[in-house]
Amino acid sequence: MFNKILVAVDRSDMSKEVFKQALTLAKLTSANLMLLHVLSQEEEGTPEALIFPNIDYYPGWNEQTFKLYQEHWDKFKQESLQMLQSFSAEANTSGVQAEFTQSSGSPGRKICDFATVWNADLIIMGRRGRSGIAEFFLGSVSNYVLHHARCTVQIVNLPVTSGNKE
Numbered sequence: 001m002f003n004k005i006l007v008a009v010d011r012s013d014m015s016k017e018v019f020k021q022a023l024t025l026a027k028l029t030s031a032n033l034m035l036l037h038v039l040s041q042e043e044e045g046t047p048e049a050l051i052f053p054n055i056d057y058y059p060g061w062n063e064q065t066f067k068l069y070q071e072h073w074d075k076f077k078q079e080s081l082q083m084l085q086s087f088s089a090e091a092n093t094s095g096v097q098a099e100f101t102q103s104s105g106s107p108g109r110k111i112c113d114f115a116t117v118w119n120a121d122l123i124i125m126g127r128r129g130r131s132g133i134a135e136f137f138l139g140s141v142s143n144y145v146l147h148h149a150r151c152t153v154q155i156v157n158l159p160v161t162s163g164n165k166e
Contacts, residue, residue, distance in 0.1 A: 002031045006120040008111045008145070009035060009087070010043050011080060014126035018156045019087050022124045026096045031121070035087050035100035036114055037080050038107040042141070047072035077102070108144030116150055124154045 007022040009015035019035070026033050040046070047069055084100035091098035103110055115123050127142040142155050 002026075002029045002121040004118060004120045004122075005031045005033050006111070006115045006118060006123045007033055007035045007087075008107075008123060008125035008141075009037055009083070010107075010126075011037075011045055011083060012126070014156070014158055015083075017158060018124055018126045019090075021154075021156055023091055023094060023096060025122075025124070026091070026098075027094065031096075033088075033091050033096055033098040034114075034118055034120070035084050035091075035098060036111065037084055037100075037102045038110045039077060039080065039102060039104040040107050042107060046076055107141045108148065111141070111145050112148045112150070120151050122152045122154060123149055124156065126156045126158075 002025065005022055005026055007019060009018055022033060025031065081100075081102055084102060088098045088100045101114070103114070111123060111125065114120075123145060125142055125145060127140070142153075146153050146155070
């Protein structure tokens with residue numbers, strides 16, 4: 001059925017559920033997992049800053065400000081790698097072969113491109129729940145992947161509770 005499952009995660013609470021479902025399916029089908037995190041300014045929790053080619057030209061931007069931003073970005077990258085390592089270790093402990101990778105860029109494109117190169121049978125990912133105006137202006141990674149992936153895509157939604165009813 002499925003031999004290679006690409007698990008697209010970010011640092012949201014949703015990713016824990018995405019990983020849990022991917023691990024369960026991998027156990028049932030004896031599939032290998034590839035955990036993918038795409039570093040992007042679109043992800044919640046990323047250090048916020050606009051990087052300009054000539055930072056000295058813009059008021060408030062100086063070398064110290066840039067260094068501080070870079071430190072925050074490096075910390076964000078490292079924490080994301082630790083999340084991937086933790087998920088991978090959990091899968092391997094459960095008897096599922098798992099690897100992980102992290103890249104930078106447009107999340108939807110990176111997920112689709114990686115799935116093609118890795119020959120994934122399935123992509124499992126979550127969705128943020130953007131719709132309407134927010135989706136129009138900000139886009140939807142899950143929507144992009146659904147329409148551009150060359151393999152099956154499973155979108156995980158958080159269960160509806162009193163705190164997240166639509």
